[in-house]
Amino acid sequence: MQFDIFINPPENPGEKWIAFSMAFPGCKGTGNTQEEAVKNFKISLDKCINTLINILPEENSDSKIL
Numbered sequence: 001m002q003f004d005i006f007i008n009p010p011e012n013p014g015e016k017w018i019a020f021s022m023a024f025p026g027c028k029g030t031g032n033t034q035e036e037a038v039k040n041f042k043i044s045l046d047k048c049i050n051t052l053i054n055i056l057p058e059e060n061s062d063s064k065i066l
Helices: 033-057
Strands: 004-007 018-020 028-031
Touching: 004 033, 018 033, 028 033
Parallel strands: none
Antiparallel strands: 004 018, 018 028
16 A cells, blocks of 8 residues: 655744654654654554554454444
């Protein structure tokens, strides 16, 4: 799967870079540098995906999504 990662530079001194993707709302990474923001986004993305995997019902489960 491919998706775009957007990187916003800080607007004011002391603020951080922000990396995010529209494909994963709510998942973002921040950092003092562009590279750090992307690295932290990848860590955040891993946590987001693992959370989704853990909350989805198992394939052979009798659970039904309403």
